Amino acid sequence: MQRRFKLKVGGMADSSGDSFARKKIVNVASILVRQSGSQDLELVDVAKGANIDLATVEHFFESRTQLIAEAQMANYFAMVEAHHLVLARIEAAVVEGNEVAFWAGIEENMEMAWQSGQIDNKWGIVNLLQDVWNDPFSQRHFCDLLDIQFDRWITVVENGQALGWMDNELDAKALTAVIWSASVGQVITAGSTFLNLSPQEVRDFYLKIVRGKEKLEPSPS
Numbered sequence: 001m002q003r004r005f006k007l008k009v010g011g012m013a014d015s016s017g018d019s020f021a022r023k024k025i026v027n028v029a030s031i032l033v034r035q036s037g038s039q040d041l042e043l044v045d046v047a048k049g050a051n052i053d054l055a056t057v058e059h060f061f062e063s064r065t066q067l068i069a070e071a072q073m074a075n076y077f078a079m080v081e082a083h084h085l086v087l088a089r090i091e092a093a094v095v096e097g098n099e100v101a102f103w104a105g106i107e108e109n110m111e112m113a114w115q116s117g118q119i120d121n122k123w124g125i126v127n128l129l130q131d132v133w134n135d136p137f138s139q140r141h142f143c144d145l146l147d148i149q150f151d152r153w154i155t156v157v158e159n160g161q162a163l164g165w166m167d168n169e170l171d172a173k174a175l176t177a178v179i180w181s182a183s184v185g186q187v188i189t190a191g192s193t194f195l196n197l198s199p200q201e202v203r204d205f206y207l208k209i210v211r212g213k214e215k216l217e218p219s220p221s
Contacts, residue, residue: 006180022060024050030078038068038131047137073129073142085107087152094159102165103207113183114199120216125184150176157210166210179206 028049032041043064047054061067090105123144133139153176160166182202189195197205 018060021050021052021056024154025052025057025060025067025071026074029067030074033068033071033131038069038072039128040067041071043067063135066135066138069132069138072131072211073138076128076132076142077145081114084149086112087149087156090156091152094156094163097163099163099165102160106210107203107207110179110203111199114186114197114202129184150180153180160210169208175210 025046029041029046032045032049041064043057043061044054046067047057050057057067061070086105086109090102090109092110093101093105094199132142154172157166157170157172157175161168161170186197189197
């Protein structure tokens, strides 16, 4: 039996603004997915939550799969918003030549990245990515947006190397790829008796790689 979910969103959809109406639909869908998962999402529930008719939802989205993919993209970027703010601080530290602030940001980001992939996350990063990948257009758009973030992180590493803060022998692209992949893929090991590492343990391991053991000291708060 299909379950129905009720969600109240204040206000009516702006019939004169397609962009506003579409964003409202995605917002409602993203909330419902966070609450109950994508498997039980029904377009009629989204329409009720957005206080619009079903035909309007179907006008903007070719399929349920497309809507879920865009809702999950919205969930992902809401989840990583804090990471983007930290990245901006790291970039500012590079410009200012502030090594202490640079490493404080790196440490904070590493801990947050590892926490985001923990297995007890009820809506799951793995399920989120699978939902996005189910819609080809959303997948391409998502990858384009991720590439912007990858490029920024690669630049951070290269600038850190140029300033003598990071090991010059490290491959910036390989390091970025490994860290990003690990933060998502560690959901596989999160339930392991042997490999269930804390964010702090992962942070310290990362710092040993990029700084060297002799430099591993907590950054001042």
